[in-house]
Amino acid sequence: MATAAQKPRPAHVPEENVYEKTHWLLILAYLVAALAVFLLISSAG
Numbered sequence: 001m002a003t004a005a006q007k008p009r010p011a012h013v014p015e016e017n018v019y020e021k022t023h024w025l026l027i028l029a030y031l032v033a034a035l036a037v038f039l040l041i042s043s044a045g
Contacts, residue, residue, distance in 0.1 A: 009015070
């Protein structure tokens with residue numbers, strides 16, 4: 001897939017993006033979803 005026309009990869013960027021830690025936005029998304037479910041349940045009752 002890599003062609004010579006692509007820009008060179010910076011030294012700090014791995015050849016394959018491998019995530020070894022959980023991204024903070026994933027945690028934020030779960031918290032927002034949990035809050036939305038809580039508000040939905042609490043307003044229904």
